[in-house]
Amino acid sequence: MLSESRTGYRTRCPRLHHKTGLWLELLHSPLCARLYGRRAVKDRAARAVAVATGEGVEGRPHPDDAGLPAHRDCQGWAPHGTKELMPLRSSYDAVIVGGGHNGLVAAAYLARAGRSVLVLERLDHTGGAAVSTRAFPGVDARLSRYSYLVSLLPRKITDDLGLRFAVRRRRISSYTPKGDGGLLVDSGSPARTRESFLRLTGSERDFEAWQRFYAMTRRVAERVFPTLTGPLPSRTALERTVDDPAAWEALFERPLGETGEAEFNDDLVRGVVLTDALIGTFTHAHDPSLSQNRCFLYHVIGGGTGDWDVPVGGMGALTDALADAARAAGAEIVTSAEVTALATDGTRAEVTFERGPGSPPAGVRGTVGARYVLVNASPHTLAGLLGEEPPTKPEGSQLKVNMLLRRLPRLRDTGVDPREAFAGTFHIAESYSQLQTSYEQAAAGAVPSAPPSEIYCHSLTDPSILAPGLAAEGLHTLTLFGLHAPARLSSAKNALLKATLAQLDAVLAEPLTDCLAEDADGRPCIEAKSPLDLEREVGLPGGHIFHRDLAFPFATQSTGRWGVETDRPNVLLCGAGAIRGGGVSGIPGHNAAMAVLEHAR
């Protein structure tokens, strides 16, 4: 039995509670706290998991279902029964299928170049996987619901489009707990980082290897990143640009596991390095396909430094700035308009659209002509629109959990302040051997016994996403990105979330559920998204966060000049599925716009 006070749950021994004196004594006894406190924690954890996964929870509708997303677009179909708002023209220079951030980048560039542009977005808001949302009823916290950090967005794009959007650098790069200690990488203090390595590994060796390895990736970043917004270089040209045979060999030729094992000794350090190769990518250190190397490369070259920065105002701030820039340049954006078919003779195209999901009444259609069609949706969706056999569906591999906390939890490691530990990337169950075991278990269709994940607190660096009252009360957001959670495990979301939170609890000095804030209905502020949720909500095929596995940023036989071309000359990819496409970057949107402008000259 539990009794809940304003300050939290207390424990009570049911069989003894009539004996008041004894009850009081026992209430505070360590035995009772151990026996019943544990149950209270278990019950709260079970409730949090049920709320997060939406299993067996009743109450008011989710804020999105109630029509309250933060970034609803104002243009779209008119309300039920009134005159419909259709595209203003019957034909455009460019129609863009999807109003994700990349579609908006393409729209803004083309409209600024004087082209007539229409964006058709199936959802009732723009942004795709780059949005901010008030995820919890009655709580004014605008969480970056899906993507949350920015690295790959070139300064050139923000400058060209005059975006009012800023990012903020995090001083703490990462913290990885181990037992009652941990590894802290403080990018502002090499001395402190060195000390942390020494304490963890007992020698200078891995710290020196770390310095060498990331100096190498930084040199590669400086050289490769500027190439991403130009025509695709050939493999040989890119190798020449990198101009570092050892770096080329380590990143482009040999499985990353070989380099990691040769460079680093410590299992935990090796794991921290490997995590960047596994984000949204279901693979392992020695995969001969090198999908781990490709994923790693895009995680270390962003901005020419590899830094991952905090979007001020959340991801929705970027999408809003892009939608404003596109509209200001004259682009039309129609939301709640799902493109259902695309026909082209290679010169002119016809795009058919219907009301998007959740926009009654269904079944109303429209068609619009276009010289060019730029597809921000995935290559898988594009094949369907063209009536072709779709390629094999990719498989997303992550569990995204969004939380709001009353306060940051205390850590078992008392040597680090939680405000530092949670500001950077906080790695959990991500040693090299743990990553391998989890991969093997998930590949065999089982929920990993110790699911790896990484956590980050946005509001420590940018409290502007919280209403002033919440920030003043010390509330914080917490984002968890789980690895090795492939779509094939989506039906086990509940068990996966439970096991993931248990790994987090193991490094905390108090259960996470003690720290969760509550929404207006008294429910814990936590939501979890599996790959299949992402497929349903955002249209990511198989929940793959990059639309398909990432490709090396050089030309191959099947790629065109910009990496956005398809086998129809006037249909281009402008989203994550293009070569050099994944992540919040705007790069494929930019490149598709450049391909159109070049072609149309």
Ligand SMILES: Cc1cc2nc3c(=O)[nH]c(=O)nc-3n(C[C@H](O)[C@H](O)[C@H](O)COP(=O)(O)OP(=O)(O)OC[C@H]3O[C@@H](n4cnc5c(N)ncnc54)[C@H](O)[C@@H]3O)c2cc1C
């Ligand atoms: C949980 C999660 C966490 C992530 N974290 C990060 C991160 O921290 N940093 C980072 O850089 N990247 C991150 N990513 C990846 C990144 O968000 C995506 O790669 C990026 O948003 C892709 O942008 P896009 O505009 O190309 O496509 P999307 O964001 O997928 O947008 C495509 C748009 O097309 C629309 N659409 C689809 N089909 C149709 C149709 N038939 N008709 C009309 N519209 C259609 C969709 O509704 C959507 O709005 C994350 C992704 C996820 C899911």
